[in-house]
Amino acid sequence: MNTVSExxxxxxxxxxxxxxxxxxxxxxKVSRGSALFLGGLPFLFVAIAYLIASAQRLAVNPSxxxxxxxxxxxxxxxxxxxxxxxxxxDLILWVDTYASLLRLFAGVGVATFAALSLGVAIGFxxxxxxxLLPFVTVVCVIPPLALLPILFIALGxxxxxxxxxxxxGVAPVMVRDIANRVMELPSELVAKAQTLGGNSWTMxxxxxxxxxxxxxxxxxxxxxxxxWLFLIAAEAIASTEGLGYRIFxxxxxxxxxxxxxxxxxxxxxxxxxxWLLVRLSRAVSPWAHPVEAR
Amino acid sequence: xxxxxxxxxxxxxxxxxxxxxxxxxAEAGEFLSLVGASGCGKSTFLRxxxxxxxxxxxxxxxxxxxxxxxxxxxxxxxxxxxxxFPHLTAIQNLQLVEDFRSGGPFGRVFGARRANARQEAExxxxxxxxxxxxxLYPTSLSGGMxxxxxxxxxxxxxxxxxxxxxxxxxxxxxxxxxxxELLTELWxxxxxxxxxxxxxxxxxxxxxTRVLVFDKVxxxxxxxxxxxxxxxxxxxxxxxxxxxxxHLAKVxxxxxxxxxxxxxxxxAS
Numbered sequence: 118m119n120t121v122s123e124x125x126x127x128x129x130x131x132x133x134x135x136x137x138x139x140x141x142x143x144x145x146k147v148s149r150g151s152a153l154f155l156g157g158l159p160f161l162f163v164a165i166a167y168l169i170a171s172a173q174r175l176a177v178n179p180s181x182x183x184x185x186x187x188x189x190x191x192x193x194x195x196x197x198x199x200x201x202x203x204x205x206x207d208l209i210l211w212v213d214t215y216a217s218l219l220r221l222f223a224g225v226g227v228a229t230f231a232a233l234s235l236g237v238a239i240g241f242x243x244x245x246x247x248x249l250l251p252f253v254t255v256v257c258v259i260p261p262l263a264l265l266p267i268l269f270i271a272l273g274x275x276x277x278x279x280x281x282x283x284x285x286g287v288a289p290v291m292v293r294d295i296a297n298r299v300m301e302l303p304s305e306l307v308a309k310a311q312t313l314g315g316n317s318w319t320m321x322x323x324x325x326x327x328x329x330x331x332x333x334x335x336x337x338x339x340x341x342x343x344x345w346l347f348l349i350a351a352e353a354i355a356s357t358e359g360l361g362y363r364i365f366x367x368x369x370x371x372x373x374x375x376x377x378x379x380x381x382x383x384x385x386x387x388x389x390x391x392w393l394l395v396r397l398s399r400a401v402s403p404w405a406h407p408v409e410a411r
Numbered sequence: 412x413x414x415x416x417x418x419x420x421x422x423x424x425x426x427x428x429x430x431x432x433x434x435x436x437a438e439a440g441e442f443l444s445l446v447g448a449s450g451c452g453k454s455t456f457l458r459x460x461x462x463x464x465x466x467x468x469x470x471x472x473x474x475x476x477x478x479x480x481x482x483x484x485x486x487x488x489x490x491x492x493x494x495x496f497p498h499l500t501a502i503q504n505l506q507l508v509e510d511f512r513s514g515g516p517f518g519r520v521f522g523a524r525r526a527n528a529r530q531e532a533e534x535x536x537x538x539x540x541x542x543x544x545x546x547l548y549p550t551s552l553s554g555g556m557x558x559x560x561x562x563x564x565x566x567x568x569x570x571x572x573x574x575x576x577x578x579x580x581x582x583x584x585x586x587x588x589x590x591x592e593l594l595t596e597l598w599x600x601x602x603x604x605x606x607x608x609x610x611x612x613x614x615x616x617x618x619x620t621r622v623l624v625f626d627k628v629x630x631x632x633x634x635x636x637x638x639x640x641x642x643x644x645x646x647x648x649x650x651x652x653x654x655x656x657x658h659l660a661k662v663x664x665x666x667x668x669x670x671x672x673x674x675x676x677x678x679a680s
Binding site for chain 1: 497512550551570
C-alpha cells in the first residue's frame with residue numbers, strides 16, 4: 118500500500134496508520150451526517166429549480182398563475198386553513214382533510230381486516246385455500262378504477278362508494294400477500310405447535326397472527342399509496358369536500374397556489390402515516406426488529 | 412412410556428421409492444439412533460413417526476393403537492432449525508406449552524394456572540441453563556441455546572415419544588458434547604422413548620441404546636429411484652458394543668460419509 122509515502126513526509130506518527138484504501142463503491146460506508154446531506158440534496162435541487170423558474174416567470178408577468186411564489190402559496194394555504202369559507206363558513210383545509218382521512222382509513226381498515234381474516238384462512242386452511250384462492254387471484258387483476266362507475270351506480274354517490282373503491286382496490290393484493298406469508302411459515306413451527314397441543318384455532322391466535330403481524334403492517338404501508346390514488350380519483354369524480362375534490366375543483370381556475378400546497382399537504386400526511394406504522398410495527402412485534410429494538 | 416412398532420412400511424413420492432420393507436420394534440424407553448447416508452430416507456421415517464407425512468403402505472403402531480396421521484402431543488419433536496417460536500421470548504416459549512395444552516379457545520391460561528405454568532417454565536429454564544436468557548428472543552440466542560430451549564419446550568409437553576431430527580447438527584463440537592450430557596440426563600429423568608436421526612456416528616453410539624442403519628440393498632442402475640432404503644443393520648448397544656471400535660468402524664463403513672476416526676473422536680470426547 119502507498120499510505121506510508123503519503124504520511125511519511127511529516128515523520129512517522131506512532132498512532133495507528135489509517136490506510137487510505139479505495140474500497141469498491143458497494144462497500145463504501147456512508148456516515149450519518151453525509152447520509153442526511155445526500156438525502157436532502159434532491160429536495161434542495163427541486164426547490165431551487167422551482168424558485169428560479171417561478172422567479173423568472175413572475176418577472177415577466179407578475180400575475181402569472183402557473184408557478185406561484187412561495188409567499189403566494191403560503192398565503193393561499195393560510196387562507197384555506199384559517200379563514201372560514203364565505204359561503205359555508207367552514208375552514209376548508211380541515212374539512213377536506215377530515216373527510217379524506219376518514220374515507221382513507223375506513224377503506225384501508227376494511228381492507229386490512231379482510232386481509233387478516235381471509236389471508237390467514239386462505240394461507241392456513243387448505244380447504245379455504247382451494248375455495249377462495251382462485252377467486253381472489255382473479256379479483257386481483259381487475260383494475261379497480263374500472264369498477265368506479267359500477268360502484269357509483271350501485272351504491273350511489275355517497276361515502277359508501279368511495280370507501281368501497283378504496284377497500285376493493287387494495288384488499289385483494291393484501292389478502293394474497295398475507296396468505297403467501299402464512300404459507301411460508303416454516304412447516305417445522307406448525308408441526309411443533311401441534312405436538313404441543315395446539316389446535317387450528319389456537320395456532321391461529323398464538324402462532325400465525327403474531328408471525329404475520331409485521332408483514333401485515335408492511336402491507337398496509339404499501340397499500341396506502343394505491344389507497345390515496347383511489348381516494349383522489351373517487352373524490353375528483355363525485356364529492357362535495359375532500360383533498361382530491363379541492364384539487365380538481367380549483368384546477369378550473371388554474372389555482373396552482375392552492376394545488377401545490379395541497380399536494381405537499383397530502384404528501385406530509387402520507388409520510389406521517391407511514392412513520393406511525395413503522396413505530397407501530399416496532400411496538401407490536403419487537404422480535405421482528407432485533408437491531409432497532411436494542 | 413410407549414413402544415413403537417413398524418411393520419412393512421413403504422414410502423414413495425410418485426415413482427421414486429424412498430423407504431421399503433422397514434420393520435422395527437422399539438420397546439418403551441429405548442433410545443434409537445438412526446444413521447445412514449444423506450437422502451436415505453431416515454428423516455422421512457422420522458416425519459412419518461411425527462405424523463407430518465404418511466406412509467404409502469405398511470403399519471405403524473405407536474403406544475396402544477395405529478399412529479394418528481397428524482402431529483399430536485403424544486410425540487414431541489426437536490428439529491435442527493426453526494425449533495422455537497421466534498416471536499416469543501425464552502420464557503414465553505416455555506409458557507406457550509401450558510397455554511396450548513389447557514388454554515381453551517384463547518390459547519392462554521389465566522390466574523393461578525398461569526402462575527403455575529410460569530413457575531414450571533422458570534424451573535425448566537434453569538434446568539437447561541437458560542435462566543439468564545429468560546427475556547431474550549430466540550434471534551439473540553446462540554444455536555446451542557436455541558436447541559436447549561427447543562428441547563426444554565418439547566419436554567414440557569411431556570411426550571411419550573421424543574423425536575429428534577439432527578438436533579445438534581448445526582452446533583459446534585464443544586456445545587454438542589454439552590448437549591449430549593443434557594439430553595442423556597433428561598432422558599434418564601423422563602424415561603421416554605427417543606428416536607434420533609443423526610449424521611454423526613459417534614453421537615449415535617454415545618447416546619443410543621440401539622443404532623439403526625438405513626441403506627439401500629437393491630439397486631437398479633437404469634432407474635436409481637426404483638428401490639428405497641431399509642434398515643440394513645440393527646445393533647443393540649451395551650457397555651461392550653458401545654466401546655468397541657469394531658462396531659463403530661463397521662457402521663461408519665456402511666454409512667460411508669463419516670470417517671471412522673472422526674467418529675471415534677466424537678465418542679471419546
